[in-house]
Amino acid sequence: MFVKIAFGLTIAIEPAFGTRAIGGFTVHGAFLDPASTVSTIRMSQVQNRDVITDSRVDPMSRTFLALLNDFLADARLAIRQMRRSPGFALMVLTALGLGIGATVALVTVVDSLLVRPLPYRNEQSVRVFSQEYSWTDEEYDFLRDRVRVFANLAVYSTQHVTYAASTRAGDAASVLNVVVSSPTLFDVLGVRPSLGRAFNANDDRPGAAPVVVISYGMWQQDLAGDSAVIGRRILLDAKPVTVIGVMPRDFFFPNPELRAWQPLQLDATQGDYKGAYLNVVARTQPGATDAQVNGEMKRLAEALHSRFTYPAAWDHGRALSAIPIHTYVLGSVREPLILLLGAVVLLLLIACANAAALMLARTSDRSAEMALRAALGASSWRVARQVLAESLVLAVSAAVVGLVVATAAFRVLVARLPLTGGLDSVTTVGWSTFATAFILAFAIAVVISTIQVRHLLRAVLDEKVARTRGEHGLQGGARRTHAVIISLQVTFAVLLVVGATLLIRSVGRVREIDPGFDPRGVSAFNVYAGDGIPRAVRTQLSHDIVQRVSALPGVSAAGMTNRLPVRDLGYETTVGVEGHPELAGAHKPTSLYRTVTSGFFKAMGLRIVAGREIDSTDDAAGLPVAVVNESFVNAMWPGENAIGKHVVETWSGKPVSRTIVGITRDAHLNGVMSKPPFALWIPLPQASSNQLGAVLVVRSSAPTASTIAAVRRAVTESDSRLAVARVQTMSEAIDLTLAAPLQLRFFFTVFAALALALGAIGVFGVVSYAVSRRRVEFAVRMALGASPREVRGEMFSFGLAPVIVGIASGTLAAIGGTRWMSAFLYDVAPRDTASFVVAAAALLGAGALAAMLPAVRASRTNPADALRT
Numbered sequence: 001m002f003v004k005i006a007f008g009l010t011i012a013i014e015p016a017f018g019t020r021a022i023g024g025f026t027v028h029g030a031f032l033d034p035a036s037t038v039s040t041i042r043m044s045q046v047q048n049r050d051v052i053t054d055s056r057v058d059p060m061s062r063t064f065l066a067l068l069n070d071f072l073a074d075a076r077l078a079i080r081q082m083r084r085s086p087g088f089a090l091m092v093l094t095a096l097g098l099g100i101g102a103t104v105a106l107v108t109v110v111d112s113l114l115v116r117p118l119p120y121r122n123e124q125s126v127r128v129f130s131q132e133y134s135w136t137d138e139e140y141d142f143l144r145d146r147v148r149v150f151a152n153l154a155v156y157s158t159q160h161v162t163y164a165a166s167t168r169a170g171d172a173a174s175v176l177n178v179v180v181s182s183p184t185l186f187d188v189l190g191v192r193p194s195l196g197r198a199f200n201a202n203d204d205r206p207g208a209a210p211v212v213v214i215s216y217g218m219w220q221q222d223l224a225g226d227s228a229v230i231g232r233r234i235l236l237d238a239k240p241v242t243v244i245g246v247m248p249r250d251f252f253f254p255n256p257e258l259r260a261w262q263p264l265q266l267d268a269t270q271g272d273y274k275g276a277y278l279n280v281v282a283r284t285q286p287g288a289t290d291a292q293v294n295g296e297m298k299r300l301a302e303a304l305h306s307r308f309t310y311p312a313a314w315d316h317g318r319a320l321s322a323i324p325i326h327t328y329v330l331g332s333v334r335e336p337l338i339l340l341l342g343a344v345v346l347l348l349l350i351a352c353a354n355a356a357a358l359m360l361a362r363t364s365d366r367s368a369e370m371a372l373r374a375a376l377g378a379s380s381w382r383v384a385r386q387v388l389a390e391s392l393v394l395a396v397s398a399a400v401v402g403l404v405v406a407t408a409a410f411r412v413l414v415a416r417l418p419l420t421g422g423l424d425s426v427t428t429v430g431w432s433t434f435a436t437a438f439i440l441a442f443a444i445a446v447v448i449s450t451i452q453v454r455h456l457l458r459a460v461l462d463e464k465v466a467r468t469r470g471e472h473g474l475q476g477g478a479r480r481t482h483a484v485i486i487s488l489q490v491t492f493a494v495l496l497v498v499g500a501t502l503l504i505r506s507v508g509r510v511r512e513i514d515p516g517f518d519p520r521g522v523s524a525f526n527v528y529a530g531d532g533i534p535r536a537v538r539t540q541l542s543h544d545i546v547q548r549v550s551a552l553p554g555v556s557a558a559g560m561t562n563r564l565p566v567r568d569l570g571y572e573t574t575v576g577v578e579g580h581p582e583l584a585g586a587h588k589p590t591s592l593y594r595t596v597t598s599g600f601f602k603a604m605g606l607r608i609v610a611g612r613e614i615d616s617t618d619d620a621a622g623l624p625v626a627v628v629n630e631s632f633v634n635a636m637w638p639g640e641n642a643i644g645k646h647v648v649e650t651w652s653g654k655p656v657s658r659t660i661v662g663i664t665r666d667a668h669l670n671g672v673m674s675k676p677p678f679a680l681w682i683p684l685p686q687a688s689s690n691q692l693g694a695v696l697v698v699r700s701s702a703p704t705a706s707t708i709a710a711v712r713r714a715v716t717e718s719d720s721r722l723a724v725a726r727v728q729t730m731s732e733a734i735d736l737t738l739a740a741p742l743q744l745r746f747f748f749t750v751f752a753a754l755a756l757a758l759g760a761i762g763v764f765g766v767v768s769y770a771v772s773r774r775r776v777e778f779a780v781r782m783a784l785g786a787s788p789r790e791v792r793g794e795m796f797s798f799g800l801a802p803v804i805v806g807i808a809s810g811t812l813a814a815i816g817g818t819r820w821m822s823a824f825l826y827d828v829a830p831r832d833t834a835s836f837v838v839a840a841a842a843l844l845g846a847g848a849l850a851a852m853l854p855a856v857r858a859s860r861t862n863p864a865d866a867l868r869t
Contacts, residue, residue: 525726
């Protein structure tokens, strides 16, 4: 039913909707006649004016009440509009909710790890010297008397110890990650214990009573928050140790996995005084500049070089630098997080573009309604305010959806990120998460409403809009804006799809690498024993464990080593080589130092290409022997038989000449993507250290779960003082070294899939909208002789044109943008042609399918039905 109400305008009455909003006023019931309509509107105006102009209310309050009244009225109308178009509202909320949720979740992680300050006083003053775990006690003593720009200096290292919460006999042992440091560590970090005291100058003296400072988490979880914890004794490596302090709740150093700190007792009479195993951390003097720090490091490097002779692999006299503590602690996660943040921002932009396209289409459809509002007296600001209110309601609703998505996916996101050392435990959802969601929502609403208002006001000012909307479909400006929005969506999607394709191809290339050993069916167990167990007993324990485990059902081989291939780095020594007197002093080559028991090579699947492997005859009383790898032989004795030649290793601080009895095939011991290093394998019984083998390697055909349980029992049965931790399959260990590219591949693939879906939805929505708006036009044209093929081709071209433009612009942007991914790629160039072709084809296929479906529907228009409607 049509009713003429004012200014010669006619509106359609739809009683099913119950209420109609006109010019900002709500009119209830059916329109009976023009007089009653105008009367109702005027009555509403009078009521609003009476409330706002009440003289008993002060002007500021009246202004606020007026604004609040207007906003609530606009919001109620926006909610009614959403209820009338649930499909439209659902599409917008889904697109924006996913975009906001993913962005907020990742921003929360970035804030926790990269923005939030570390728990150290004036962290910008704390520096860590380069070349970690390669400093000696002797160098520390040398440096601390010579620093000028640094106010204080400390050294530390990390280790694993067996641990029991009480000194009662028979308590089961577990593994504790601890820091051993000079007493000055907490002074350098600028942190004091919340309970008890820190180390003092007496704690590091040889023979001093053993003490420990524990973390807040260890105090709460392991010691039940005991208020009398200071002075309590616990067992570390089977020795009683006194708790003297508890650190603050949020403190960690160098990572959250380290839960206790013990003083490092420096003793120049001990063999490890010259052992390279420490890190150096320092605090600068107040006001020290980067230039002064760099000058200090250059001066110290020259002093070290004049005092000590270094091998080339860790020459502290060259390229010495002081790294900010934030970079040192979180540097490994910075680049992956920033790359992921860029990817998720692209996804958010695609979601916003999708929502903008949908809302612009819907706004264009309401141009006649807005013209009527203007004719009834609504100002341009009033029309714009209503559009802004609708955008705000949708965006805030999407923010709520996004918060639900972000909260639900946060832990999943953290678990899938390449975070190590327990950094996942310091990422938390705080108030900033909620603030981020609603700030994003407000910004999105403003941008989208600006786009809508621009086109809406243009349509309102066109006095012919009411007559032309059914004849010409989309207005030219809106049509061009739609094309730009779709092109932007596709541009951003190309970047994500290219990134995902590059990472997929890169990980595929890494998977094709032969690691030099067979990881199938291999499990690794870190086994720890206390220092209180004598060396002879440790050696026998290693033998007993290997024998017990080898006898388990399904186990074909077992052996022990000090460092697991691929996963565990470090442990290098200088090597003297027979026949090469020129390789001395600073020219001495370095090699990985690996101790193994018999059975290790078979368990790892490391093939012996010449000579023999280490066996049970290579005991402490036997001839010192070694097995080296092909890289070592090819570099030192090219074309010669190396079996029987000698090398001199200095791991213990004293030179030991060893006879080469075997050569192994090269293996990627320091990571799948790194070149095989020099490797020296010596029998565990002949090792100079008092360590147990540390890592038990087991090859088994039985299910992994049953093998793990059986091995744990066998180790415990060998000696109750032993503790097992960090159980992994070799496949998991390899994946650990690929954590960053694997996780980036996962996220980019998910983001790329969402980008494809959102882009396709955007194309489908715009073309479908155009088809619905031009249905009568198509009917007339087809009635006059236009073929379905012509109609289908026109609409298909209409939808595909911005897709092609977006693919072209996205490809150009990707050529420059993918260079940021080079650090995460292996054997794949950042401008890999195949990846760009795959991305373009995927976007073109998705866009073509999305445009074709509504184009086919347009070609099937029945002229009679369309004209009748």
